Amino acid sequence: MGEFPADSVGLVEPQTLHVTEPLALDCGKQLDEYELVYETYGQLNADRSNAILICHALSGSHHAAGYHADTPDGKPGWWDKCIGPGKPLDTNRFFVVCPANLGGYKGSTGPASAHPKTGRPYGPDFPVITVGDWVRSQAVLREHLGIEQWAVVAGGSLGGMQVMQWAIEYPERLKHALVIAAAPRLSAQNIAFNEIARQAIVTDPEFHGGRYAEHGVVPRRGLMLARMLGHITYLSDEAMRAKFGRDLRDGRLNYGFDVEFQVESYLRHQGQSFVERFDANTYLLMTKALDYFDPAGLHDDNLQAAFAPATARFLVISFTSDWRFSPERSREIVDALVDAGKQVSYAEIVSELGHDEFLLDLPQYTHTLRAYLERVAREVNP
Amino acid sequence: MGEFPADSVGLVEPQTLHVTEPLALDCGKQLDEYELVYETYGQLNADRSNAILICHALSGSHHAAGYHADTPDGKPGWWDKCIGPGKPLDTNRFFVVCPANLGGYKGSTGPASAHPKTGRPYGPDFPVITVGDWVRSQAVLREHLGIEQWAVVAGGSLGGMQVMQWAIEYPERLKHALVIAAAPRLSAQNIAFNEIARQAIVTDPEFHGGRYAEHGVVPRRGLMLARMLGHITYLSDEAMRAKFGRDLRDGRLNYGFDVEFQVESYLRHQGQSFVERFDANTYLLMTKALDYFDPAGLHDDNLQAAFAPATARFLVISFTSDWRFSPERSREIVDALVDAGKQVSYAEIVSELGHDEFLLDLPQYTHTLRAYLERVAREVNP
Numbered sequence: 001m002g003e004f005p006a007d008s009v010g011l012v013e014p015q016t017l018h019v020t021e022p023l024a025l026d027c028g029k030q031l032d033e034y035e036l037v038y039e040t041y042g043q044l045n046a047d048r049s050n051a052i053l054i055c056h057a058l059s060g061s062h063h064a065a066g067y068h069a070d071t072p073d074g075k076p077g078w079w080d081k082c083i084g085p086g087k088p089l090d091t092n093r094f095f096v097v098c099p100a101n102l103g104g105y106k107g108s109t110g111p112a113s114a115h116p117k118t119g120r121p122y123g124p125d126f127p128v129i130t131v132g133d134w135v136r137s138q139a140v141l142r143e144h145l146g147i148e149q150w151a152v153v154a155g156g157s158l159g160g161m162q163v164m165q166w167a168i169e170y171p172e173r174l175k176h177a178l179v180i181a182a183a184p185r186l187s188a189q190n191i192a193f194n195e196i197a198r199q200a201i202v203t204d205p206e207f208h209g210g211r212y213a214e215h216g217v218v219p220r221r222g223l224m225l226a227r228m229l230g231h232i233t234y235l236s237d238e239a240m241r242a243k244f245g246r247d248l249r250d251g252r253l254n255y256g257f258d259v260e261f262q263v264e265s266y267l268r269h270q271g272q273s274f275v276e277r278f279d280a281n282t283y284l285l286m287t288k289a290l291d292y293f294d295p296a297g298l299h300d301d302n303l304q305a306a307f308a309p310a311t312a313r314f315l316v317i318s319f320t321s322d323w324r325f326s327p328e329r330s331r332e333i334v335d336a337l338v339d340a341g342k343q344v345s346y347a348e349i350v351s352e353l354g355h356d357e358f359l360l361d362l363p364q365y366t367h368t369l370r371a372y373l374e375r376v377a378r379e380v381n382p
Numbered sequence: 383m384g385e386f387p388a389d390s391v392g393l394v395e396p397q398t399l400h401v402t403e404p405l406a407l408d409c410g411k412q413l414d415e416y417e418l419v420y421e422t423y424g425q426l427n428a429d430r431s432n433a434i435l436i437c438h439a440l441s442g443s444h445h446a447a448g449y450h451a452d453t454p455d456g457k458p459g460w461w462d463k464c465i466g467p468g469k470p471l472d473t474n475r476f477f478v479v480c481p482a483n484l485g486g487y488k489g490s491t492g493p494a495s496a497h498p499k500t501g502r503p504y505g506p507d508f509p510v511i512t513v514g515d516w517v518r519s520q521a522v523l524r525e526h527l528g529i530e531q532w533a534v535v536a537g538g539s540l541g542g543m544q545v546m547q548w549a550i551e552y553p554e555r556l557k558h559a560l561v562i563a564a565a566p567r568l569s570a571q572n573i574a575f576n577e578i579a580r581q582a583i584v585t586d587p588e589f590h591g592g593r594y595a596e597h598g599v600v601p602r603r604g605l606m607l608a609r610m611l612g613h614i615t616y617l618s619d620e621a622m623r624a625k626f627g628r629d630l631r632d633g634r635l636n637y638g639f640d641v642e643f644q645v646e647s648y649l650r651h652q653g654q655s656f657v658e659r660f661d662a663n664t665y666l667l668m669t670k671a672l673d674y675f676d677p678a679g680l681h682d683d684n685l686q687a688a689f690a691p692a693t694a695r696f697l698v699i700s701f702t703s704d705w706r707f708s709p710e711r712s713r714e715i716v717d718a719l720v721d722a723g724k725q726v727s728y729a730e731i732v733s734e735l736g737h738d739e740f741l742l743d744l745p746q747y748t749h750t751l752r753a754y755l756e757r758v759a760r761e762v763n764p
Contacts, residue, residue: 027637128637188622203603221585240570255409255510
């Protein structure tokens with residue numbers, strides 16, 4: 001592992017849990033059997049009290065940190081900036097677990113997996129899945145790993161929604177809840193962005209009602225547009241200005257419809273490379289899970305009431321430049337927790353890059369994570 | 383005309399100016415001949431001093447007020463709330479002129495018009511057009527109408543950009559410049575939205591490189607997505623919340639990919655009805671004109687220097703809920719005008735609905751317009 005940075009978890013290999021106990025889903029259907037693919041970093045301590053569960057966001061996976069032997073681009077996992085020896089989620093002290101979500105594009109059972117009955121890909125027959133379904137499947141993994149209680153459940157964006165769900169549904173199973181760059185539910189505008197992304201995908205003639213794999217094609221155009229649109233919401237206006245401004249790719253206007261501004265080039269590149277790795281049916285499922293998440297909705301829109309069962313201590317983090325889930329949305333969470341009498345710390349990180357900041361390593365952000373998790377480490381490893 | 387409201391200009395008929403003098407365009411090409419279609423409301427006074435030029439925005443046309451005999455939906459022109467007898471743009475006092483922009487979807491010569499040489503639609507061969515090109519064609523109309531000087535040139539959004547161009551390029555030809563809900567140039571994020579809309583259109587298999595008319599089809603999916611995306615930027619997050627919240631169309635989740643939330647229904651409807659009336663090539667041209675507008679860019683990014691030639695008095699109006707062109711963008715205009723020693727009034731209207739507010743009749747907005755224009759009316763009709 002000498003080839004990896006000293007603060008990297010190094011080479012990692014996913015593990016697979018095959019579950020044969022059916023999982024009842026919120027939509028009314030069930031998965032008779034399924035696989036959960038996950039990675040772990042660090043060592044579980046003797047009393048199994050140092051485990052951190054990481055919940056991933058829309059385009060994430062089980063590969064949160066370190067390197068795969070066959071990674072062609074040499075890029076580490078999606079939260080590698082924060083997970084590793086000496087990093088905020090310190091693998092010298094914590095046992096970090098990151099499962100891939102059901103319905104995802106790789107790893108755990110999803111639309112591209114073979115249906116156990118037919119042997120063909122689920123495709124559009126993969127059931128609509130919710131944040132609650134994910135958390136219930138992660139609870140199966142918890143049991144399998146023999147972890148009575150997570151020291152921490154942590155996640156950003158859609159991952160933060162899973163953290164809230166854990167705290168509400170399994171209060172005794174986590175001591176700390178880290179909710180980063182999240183919202184208690186989507187706004188109408190958030191749903192609108194998701195709906196346009198979905199429409200881009202389902203109206204692509206190569207979508208074939210979700211059975212594109214059977215036709216040997218991919219709804220490239222739709223998935224590309226969806227990802228381009230996503231990137232507008234992940235980056236702040238200020239970040240786009242700082243990154244691209246009105247810079248012209250060729251240094252002059254060409255009065256045509258090819259790429260002219262650098263931002264166009266960036267978006268097309270992001271869209272095109274996403275198509276190579278992601279699955280269109282998964283994109284639909286992930287956006288639906290986002291749309292549906294609404295714990296307050298089950299309590300007459302009273303978020304305080306929704307949080308009533310929670311016993312975890314919360315750390316809520318937002319970023320000032322995040323307009324997808326603005327600090328205002330995090331403060332809704334914090335206010336409801338405070339009103340419900342819960343223990344909550346809140347950090348609003350001054351930032352420039354937008355929603356994606358939660359994946360990066362802004363000093364004030366990593367310092368906040370580090371300080372909080374050092375306290376947790378002292379609790380669990382006396 | 384008894385069938386129309388008393389403050390309506392009533393039944394109107396477009397007029398056509400056929401221009402045979404070639405128009406040299408910024409892109410280096412020229413239009414050998416072209417038609418400008420326009421409407422007028424009110425009467426030109428004896429000394430021709432009471433004329434207001436209206437510049438329209440992306441999806442506008444020459445039909446700004448009143449009714450067409452053959453309007454199937456019975457809807458008046460796009461700015462009917464502000465133009466008419468006794469309305470802020472009072473047709474009892476002003477002679478209001480609204481031309482359709484070149485490259486537009488109806489009226490003046492555009493991609494759907496027959497090329498004079500071939501007799502077939504221009505389609506993608508219609509040259510890329512700029513705000514400057516529009517203003518130069520509007521100057522031809524001014525000459526034709528025998529108006530030495532507009533009392534006012536007014537416009538919202540992309541229309542406001544044309545107003546700025548008039549003030550810079552033909553300072554002696556207007557006394558007042560009304561710049562509403564505009565920006566001195568697009569931000570990288572604005573360009574990003576436009577680029578995704580364009581990609582949605584050009585990647586639609588029925589776009590056929592812009593020659594869809596020859597194939598007897600329309601790139602419906604792409605144009606629909608473009609319009610849905612536009613609507614996200616026209617409405618504020620708050621407006622969407624107030625209008626739709628998380629209301630479910632069927633009152634319950636159906637765990638599928640049909641419309642679930644009201645906002646989805648709204649967007650799909652907006653997208654679908656737009657396809658019926660708008661032209662995809664025009665959408666591409668309009669977004670490019672927006673992207674290119676950048677008077678400061680010709681002066682080392684110094685907007686104050688760009689405004690140096692202007693002699694008009696300015697009224698700049700912004701809306702607090704507008705996130706497409708926020709008040710901050712209007713203040714850039716105002717600051718540059720002040721620094722350049724120009725006369726400028728600025729009104730920031732407290733609003734909820736977003737960018738589209740400029741088409742509506744919020745009392746503080748219409749009051750501001752009315753007060754300003756009454757002063758203008760006293761100047762021109764002593």
